[in-house]
Amino acid sequence: MNQQVAVDVKNVTKTYGSGATAYTALKGVDFHAEPGEFVMLSGPSGSGKTTLLSILGCVLSPSSGYVGLLGEDISVAKEKDLPRLRLQYVGFVFQAHNLLASLTATENIAMLLRLRGWDQKDAVKEAHHLLDQVDLSDKYHSRPGELSGGQRQRVAIARALAGSPPVILADEPTAALDAHNGLRITEILRELAKEHGHTVVVVTHDNRIFHLGDRIVRIEDGLILKE
Amino acid sequence: MSAVVPLPAPRQRRPAGPINTRATFRMRFSTMAVVGLRMMFHDKLKMFGTLAGVIFATVLSNQQAGTFLGLIYKNVMFVENAGADVWIVPANTETIQAGKLVSDSNLMAAKVTPGVAEAAPILFGNAVMSLPGGGSQPVTLVGAKAPWVLGGPWNIVQGERELLGRPDTMFFEDSDREYLGNLNLRSVRELNGHNVVAGGFTWGLLPFGPSYAFADFDLARSLLRVDNDQLHFVLVKVAPGADPKDVRSRLQAALTDVKVMTRAEYKSSIVRYVLTKTPIGITFGTSTLFGLVVGLVIVSLSMFSAVVDNVREFGTLKAIGATNTDLAKLLFVQSVTYAVMGTLVGLFLVTRLAEGIRSAKLALQLIPELFIGTSVLMIGLCVFASTLALLRLRKVEPAMVFR
Structure with missing residues (x-):
């Protein structure tokens, strides 16, 4: 096991369904990322990048191959263990922010911290701290419906960083934003990740933010093409 | 596997690393x-x-x-409020309704049974009141002995219980006054062919059938045409400190032709009857x-x-x-x-x-x-x-x- 590699993927395949309707989304993918690295994962629709992201996020199990997060082999994890692995290793930023509409910005972050074992008082303080870091000090008590698209995505970034998970996975985080907001969100994500040593994998089509990545990994038809 | 790092103090963000997720x-x-x-x-x-x-x-x-x-409650209200701890009823009785008669020898036997403080007979039957404007209405006639506590009226809203001692005087249900031809105090009505006077009113004594109407035992005997040595139920009040179940057992052992039940047993029997033999x-x-x-x-x-x-x-x-x-x-x-x-x-x-x-x-x-x-x-x-x-x-x- 390599303790220096945050994300280690070796010869991973993923097949959906079986028999005549079987569809192989990943056909033997090798991928790795170091702690503190900011990696862009790019490719056309249906190329397998979201499947790879789901496997890295312990949301899906691979059909075969090895997947390690900080040395822990998650490819052999049982389904019941996946939620614990997600809490332990991964922060998510989704395309559509996916904040809970009924919770305030603070509560959206504190809720995840509570699941990660923080007591209520500390969780709220940390949530405020994270919101300060994404320039939303005046939006502690705002619900997602009261925030702009860019603000929502910043709350989502703060939530992904809650508790300082080693790996942050972002699925098209700029897709629903204009160019300015998309760039700003990516910059914030990069700054905070670099500051604290998070490994960030961003799935994106948005070539306006490619320059912010340490590496750009291209995937097509279930295979990594080039870096 | 990498080591799990303890949680950081708030506002001092630790470097990224595996999180201790052991939330309680x-x-x-x-x-x-x-x-x-x-x-x-x-x-x-x-x-x-x-x-x-x-x-x-x-x-x-x-x-x-x-x-x-x-x-x-309408079905058990009489048993609940009649003041008896133990009831002596005709054999095979399940509910409370006009039915078979029992011999007054049961009353005599009850009075001398240990644990019995008081025993009184009642008559319980259907009677028909002729209305002034024509037509008739049924009532459930209850005849009790003076002082009309065991089996007598309760919830009296007009009149005194002692008025039942006056000749041909009865108590009727207040909420049925209109139904009984605008009955008032001292109104005279024909009941089972005999003129009676309204001496008082009760409230809410409406069983599932016709309302209760109370009369002295002898008047009820005359109205229901029951022989002198017959009665419907014997109501027993047990002596202070006596267990109604013990008294019931003693009475049942002595009185083999009738059924003896405590108040609770009689109420249960009525409820069971209502649940199983009515819709x-x-x-x-x-x-x-x-x-x-x-x-x-x-x-x-x-x-x-x-x-x-x-x-x-x-x-x-x-x-x-x-x-x-x-x-x-x-x-x-x-x-x-x-x-x-x-x-x-x-x-x-x-x-x-x-x-x-x-x-x-x-x-x-x-x-x-x-x-x-x-x-x-x-x-x-x-x-x-x-x-x-x-x-x-x-x-x-x-x-x-x-x-």
């Missing part, structure tokens, strides 16, 4: 409770829809059960069940629909680390909250309804046990109703958040 059951439960309640109150329309189901089920089941208990039980049982089933369906569908509407949020919760058990806790809190809120509103409404329709003829018996039972039942119903939503939630794939 209480932590996860309270977190899911807050999320569940926030989600519930966020969608107010759906919340009110679900609450309407619980309220409907509470009101309908309580109204039906209360009416049923009211009818049961009351099945009728009210069915409508109570109907109310519960409709409530169950409404709550089930509302909660299921809330899950379907918020499926992306539940998917997000799963994706960030919530388990199916966590989501079950969320639904549990929601369902118990729906049950408590809906039951409180429902019980308030049914109490107001009962006050609004309360009369001598129709009185809902809303007893504390019914309220407690309803509350427990509603919590059970709502938790059960949430299982449909939980089944849907279990199928939510966290990977959906990437689509």
Whole structure:
């Protein structure tokens, strides 16, 4: 096991369904990322990048191959263990922010911290701290419906960083934003990740933010093409 | 495997690393409770829809059960209020109604049985009152011995009990006065062909059949044409400190041609009779069940629909680390909250309804046990109703958040 590699993927395949309707989304993918690295994962629709992201996020199990997060082999994890692995290793930023509409910005972050074992008082303080870091000090008590698209995505970034998970996975985080907001969100994500040593994998089509990545990994038809 | 780093102090963010995720059951439960309640109150329309189901089920089941208990009370009210601890009744008696007669030797035997403080006979039969304007109305005639405590009138709203000692004087039901031809104090009516005078009125003494009308024992004997050595029931008051069950056993051993029951046993017998040999039980049982089933369906569908509407949020919760058990806790809190809120509103409404329709003829018996039972039942119903939503939630794939 390599303790220096945050994300280690070796010869991973993923097949959906079986028999005549079987569809192989990943056909033997090798991928790795170091702690503190900011990696862009790019490719056309249906190329397998979201499947790879789901496997890295312990949301899906691979059909075969090895997947390690900080040395822990998650490819052999049982389904019941996946939620614990997600809490332990991964922060998510989704395309559509996916904040809970009924919770305030603070509560959206504190809720995840509570699941990660923080007591209520500390969780709220940390949530405020994270919101300060994404320039939303005046939006502690705002619900997602009261925030702009860019603000929502910043709350989502703060939530992904809650508790300082080693790996942050972002699925098209700029897709629903204009160019300015998309760039700003990516910059914030990069700054905070670099500051604290998070490994960030961003799935994106948005070539306006490619320059912010340490590496750009291209995937097509279930295979990594080039870096 | 890498080492798990302890949690950092707040505001001093530690470097990225594996997180100690060992949140206690209480932590996860309270977190899911807050999320569940926030989600519930966020969608107010759906919340009110679900609450309407619980309220409907509470009101309908309580109204039906209360009416049923009211009818049961009508059947046992005489046994409950006649003042007897032990009853001597004709053999094979199950309920209280005019029927076979027993010999007055049973009365004599009861009076000398150890543990008996007092024994008194009553006559109990149907009588018909001729009305001034023509026509007639039935009453349930009760004849009791002076001082008319055992088997005598209760809930007297006009007149004194002692007036029953006057010749041909009777007590009638106040709420039946119009029904009995605008009966007033000192009104004279023909009962079973004999003129009687209204000497007083009781309130609410309406059994399932015609209202109770009270007369002195000798007047009732004459009206019902019962022989001098016959009577319908013997009412026994036990001596202070005596156990009614012991007295009942002693009496039953001595009196083999009759049935002897304690007050509680007689009431149970009547209730059993009503439930098994009349359509009351099945009728009210069915409508109570109907109310519960409709409530169950409404709550089930509302909660299921809330899950379907918020499926992306539940998917997000799963994706960030919530388990199916966590989501079950969320639904549990929601369902118990729906049950408590809906039951409180429902019980308030049914109490107001009962006050609004309360009369001598129709009185809902809303007893504390019914309220407690309803509350427990509603919590059970709502938790059960949430299982449909939980089944849907279990199928939510966290990977959906990437689509």
